């Protein structure tokens with residue numbers, strides 16, 4: 001390897017919505033908001049790994065999202081990993097910082113790039129490696145769609161199959177390494193609002209007050225799926241007859257959800273859809289030739305809403321506009337909290353196509369997953385109809401608290417970032433690595449908020465040791481809130497899961513997961529109360 005020097009400029013953008021919090025986290029690791037890392041080669045593997053570790057410290061913090069910032073360092077593994085999502089984003093960010101000036105092998109840049117790629121390959125998902133394919137399902141409609149797509153310029157390294165527990169899914173037909181494009185779709189094969197504008201519906205719909213392009217697309221889709229001449233017939237033929245999302249939950253499933261916030265989420269969402277439908281349909285009744293009533297029933301409307309909720313993707317077009325689109329083949333990609341495809345959603349100007357590159361390797365035969373977004377399981381259940389495998393770090397329980405803001409604190413930047421949280425939340429405390437006194441596996445911003453509400457603004461751990469009765473009050477308060485929540489959830493259902501409808505089974509599974517989260521919070525409170533009690537009776541020397 002030739003002797004070179006590589007300078008990497010690491011910077012936390014001032015526009016970052018969590019600038020102060022991240023600045024504080026960086027500072028706790030001895031890092032500033034701007035760092036330059038100078039590397040001189042050749043470097044041994046050991047030194048290269050050490051350099052990558054330093055870069056990762058910075059990259060992880062810069063790439064934290066709201067939930068990760070909130071739960072902070074206590075949610076790190078001993079190796080410093082916050083989440084699979086964060087790890088992949090941090091490594092991809094570091095990769096983008098390595099100067100592309102020299103792509104030649106044997107350079108320090110190439111060695112760094114390789115080290116990042118190796119590290120990305122080591123980030124493992126919670127899903128099974130090999131997809132369990134149901135060979136009895138013949139995928140005829142899906143094959144017709146893929147062939148139609150390929151004739152229209154779609155490039156794919158994915159095969160569609162029926163996969164146990166997922167419905168249809170996309171399987172890699174070859175080993176895909178970091179950066180490989182698994183799927184590329186020309187704009188002409190994407191269903192977007194342009195199709196409504198070019199249809200006879202537009203002149204009617206544009207005159208309706210408050211009509212959005214999303215509603216126009218919904219109404220267009222409801223008719224187009226019956227059009228035998230449609231350009232997108234293979235796409236519409238490949239869609240499910242019915243979608244099993246939370247919006248289609250029956251009465252029994254809804255009853256199982258009693259005591260959960262999901263019950264309100266589903267009921268409210270359904271009510272909103274009903275209201276919209278009732279407002280909209282009378283406006284179309286004077287145009288029966290364009291909007292045939294038999295295609296605009298409530299059932300068809302709900303089907304179209306579920307299609308858009310579970311299958312549409314927001315795409316940024318070259319004109320800068322974000323448009324809701326239906327995308328053939330991409331619509332077969334299932335979601336994972338450890339996805340392969342994270343960066344998508346912007347039309348590539350050069351090729352006028354939408355690319356789906358993998359941000360971590362996906363080997364031949366493995367199911368290739370997309371990230372639908374950082375959603376909680378209640379959102380995924382309501383709008384997509386599934387619960388993700390493994391722990392979902394976004395399964396948070398929001399806490400309804402009045403935010404207190406003390407102007408005196410504002411001089412202190414630490415205090416300012418601490419008290420700037422306008423919402424508080426909790427999640428399964430097994431996700432925390434710090435169960436010591438003053439942490440208990442519970443989020444620090446919430447504990448500090450409750451301490452302030454109990455009259456304690458602390459500046460150091462000594463303040464906490466000197467105010468153990470406040471600590472006790474905080475924990476007892478929290479425990480009482482979650483005792484009530486547990487009581488509302490009730491005991492585990494005694495129904496036999498094997499013999500219940502899909503929606504009741506899903507509702508039972510959701511409630512079970514809620515109980516697990518609440519129970520972990522209660523355990524943490526109880527363990528905390530015991531620790532504080534012991535500290536009060538036997539103060540440490």
Ligand SMILES: C[S@@+](CC[C@H](N)C(=O)[O-])C[C@H]1O[C@@H](n2cnc3c(N)ncnc32)[C@H](O)[C@@H]1O
Nearest residue numbers: 165166167168310311331332333334335384386
């Ligand atoms: C964009 S489609 C993906 C293809 C879909 N499986 C199919 O058969 O058409 C989204 C739907 O796939 C299913 N899905 C996505 N991710 C899943 C997951 N991790 N586990 C189970 N089902 C999933 C849900 O039914 C969701 O509404």
